[in-house]
Each structure stands twice: as structure tokens, then as C-alpha cells.
Amino acid sequence: MTLLSSHLHLFSAVQRRAPPTATTLYHRNKPTTNHTVRFLCSPVVPAVRLDQRLARFVVPATAEDLLYNAGSAVGVLGSGYALVRAFDELTRKNILQQGLSRKLVHILSGLLFLVSWPIFSNSPKARYFAAFVPLVNCLRLLVNGLSLTSDQGLIKSVTREGDPRELLRGPLYYVLILILCALVFWRESPVGVVSLAMMCAGDGIADIVGRRYGSMKIPYNQTKSLAGSMSMFVLGFLVSIGMLYYYSVLGHVQLNWPSTVPRVAFISFVATLVESLPITKVVDDNISVPLATMAVAFFTFHY
Incomplete structure (x- = not known):
């Protein structure tokens, strides 16, 4: 055995007997690019899919659709109310005659409702949220027409003679047709x-x-x-x-x-x-x- 070979043999023996210099407490995983959740330094545990960990924090699609359609209905309802109030104010300031104001409300409120339909989602239930808008107006007409309450702005905007009982005829039929068209067609x-x-x-x-x-x-x-x-x-x-x-x-x-x-x-x-x-x-x-x-x-x- 030569001197060089004897030195190499001695070095390898020492290396085999030497204890590890540190204890590994965490398994170091490589970053992943798939749909699993891992940490760079973490205990060795089974990988969990991302959608399984986050599923309970995700809003269901049905609930999200309901919230969207409910918000759309509130927005359309508010727009219609603002339209009626605007013409009521124009009538009060004698900018428009009452008869002309009433007919303009007749024209624009229904067309506003018709234009708003595409705002709602593609869900089959969206039509019911849209129909809720004229339903609210239907209830307003009923309570005012039956003199259970008195909204003078509403009465002046949609009646000919200012008689609350007129609300139970033409204006009521008007909103019922809006509901019918939304639900059926x-x-x-x-x-x-x-x-x-x-x-x-x-x-x-x-x-x-x-x-x-x-x-x-x-x-x-x-x-x-x-x-x-x-x-x-x-x-x-x-x-x-x-x-x-x-x-x-x-x-x-x-x-x-x-x-x-x-x-x-x-x-x-x-x-x-x-x-x-x-x-x-x-x-x-x-x-x-x-x-x-x-x-x-x-x-x-x-x-």
C-alpha cells in the first residue's frame, strides 16, 4: 500500500465514524406549482389541495347570484323612485303641468324598467327579483288607494284629479302588466x-x-x-x-x-x-x- 492510498483510507474511515453536525427538525420542501398548499419550512405532513382548504371561505355561487340580483332590484327600485320624485318636484315648481308630468312618468318609468332587465343575472330566478320592483309599487298604490296612508307626491304624479281611488285603476293595472311581462315573457x-x-x-x-x-x-x-x-x-x-x-x-x-x-x-x-x-x-x-x-x-x- 502506498503512502497516498493509506492516507485516503484513513480519511474515509474518519468520515464514516463522524456524527452529524446538526439535527433536522423540519423537512424542507421545494416550492410547488400545482394546486397544493406547502410551506418552504414545514413539518412533513400530507399535502392538502388548495380548493379543499379554502372551500369554506368561498361564497357559494347561488348566494352570490342572489345578492347580485337583490342589489340590482334595489338599484332599479331606487332609480324609479328618483324618477317619480323628480317629476313631482317639477310639477310642484310649475315647470311641468300635472297632466304632462303624469304621462311622462307613465312613459319613462315603464321603459326604465324594461331597459333594466339585462342588468339582472342569467339565472332563471332573476325575473322574480325584477318583478319585485313593480310589486313594491303595486303595494304602494294599494295602501295609498285604500287611504291607509297618504303619499301626496305619488298621488299628484300618477292621478288625473288627485283622487287616491284613481290609484286602484289605471296605475294599478299598469304595474300589474309590468309584473306579468317580467314573469311570463x-x-x-x-x-x-x-x-x-x-x-x-x-x-x-x-x-x-x-x-x-x-x-x-x-x-x-x-x-x-x-x-x-x-x-x-x-x-x-x-x-x-x-x-x-x-x-x-x-x-x-x-x-x-x-x-x-x-x-x-x-x-x-x-x-x-x-x-x-x-x-x-x-x-x-x-x-x-x-x-x-x-x-x-x-x-x-x-x-
Whole structure:
């Protein structure tokens, strides 16, 4: 054995007999890039998936959807209330006449409700949160119409003569139609969209124009004018097309426009004809116009 080999043999023997210089208390893991939770210095324990550790801190999707739709309903309700209060203030300051203010509320509040539908989520239950908005107004009309309470701003904004009992007729029918369209048709059907457009914009503008420029009366109904009926047909048609385009752009309805336009024109004509009939004392316009529009639109768009 050479001198060099003997030294190497002695060195390896010493290394085998030497105790470890430190005691390892924690297992040092390498950082991971998968879905497990580890620490750089941690006891040796089984890895736990990230979604298992955080599941109890995550808000369920259903609860999140409910909170979102509830917030949307509150926002729309607040916007509608602000609209009515604004026109009430304009009436109080004599900036607008009461009759004109009432009809503008009739037009804009329903259209605001219709425009707000896409704000709600795609959940099947979203329509119930939307319908909650006119339901609250329905309850307000009932308690004021029955004189259980007195909201003079509401009464002045939506009645002709300032009689609280008027709230139980046209205005009440109006909000009931809003509820019906939201629950039955919602935003997947053009029927509800056109029905509300004709009731709100069409019927509303007919009264405004008719009172100002309605000297030429309809032969079979001296309480209605040709100017009012023509304005109802034109504005009702334009607003219906505009609303359908709005919903089609957002992807809620798919329409064949070359066939949709004449269909909407025909529906607008029928709604205008129904509004012109001398049946106001028997059936309120807020019932006859939207129900007739629904019936015609249903058969027109489905056949």
C-alpha cells in the first residue's frame, strides 16, 4: 500500500465514524406549482389541495347570484323612485303641468324598467327579483288607494284629479302588466318587450299629442284624435324596434329583421286600433292595449 492510498483510507474511515453536525427538525420542501398548499419550512405532513382548504371561505355561487340580483332590484327600485320624485318636484315648481308630468312618468318609468332587465343575472330566478320592483309599487298604490296612508307626491304624479281611488285603476293595472311581462315573457321573448313598449311609449304619447293637437277626432270615438293615434303608432313602432334591437345586441333575442319590422308594424297598428276604440269606460287602456299586443305579438312571432 502506498503512502497516498493509506492516507485516503484513513480519511474515509474518519468520515464514516463522524456524527452529524446538526439535527433536522423540519423537512424542507421545494416550492410547488400545482394546486397544493406547502410551506418552504414545514413539518412533513400530507399535502392538502388548495380548493379543499379554502372551500369554506368561498361564497357559494347561488348566494352570490342572489345578492347580485337583490342589489340590482334595489338599484332599479331606487332609480324609479328618483324618477317619480323628480317629476313631482317639477310639477310642484310649475315647470311641468300635472297632466304632462303624469304621462311622462307613465312613459319613462315603464321603459326604465324594461331597459333594466339585462342588468339582472342569467339565472332563471332573476325575473322574480325584477318583478319585485313593480310589486313594491303595486303595494304602494294599494295602501295609498285604500287611504291607509297618504303619499301626496305619488298621488299628484300618477292621478288625473288627485283622487287616491284613481290609484286602484289605471296605475294599478299598469304595474300589474309590468309584473306579468317580467314573469311570463322576460327578456328571451319579443312579446313582452313589444307589449311594454306599446303600453308605455305608444299609449303615453297618444294622450300627450292628442290633448295638444287633437282637433280632428276619430269618427267612431270623439274622445280620441287622429293625431294621437298616429303618434301612438309611430312612436310605439319606433320604441318597439329600438328595444328589440337593444335586446338583440345584448344577445337575449335573435331576430330576422326583414320579417321582424313588418310584424312589429302590424302589431303597432292593432294596438293603436284597440286604443282608439270607445271602450275606455269598460276596459282601461292599461289593460286593453298590452293584452291585445301580447295576443297579436304571440301569434305573429310564433307563426
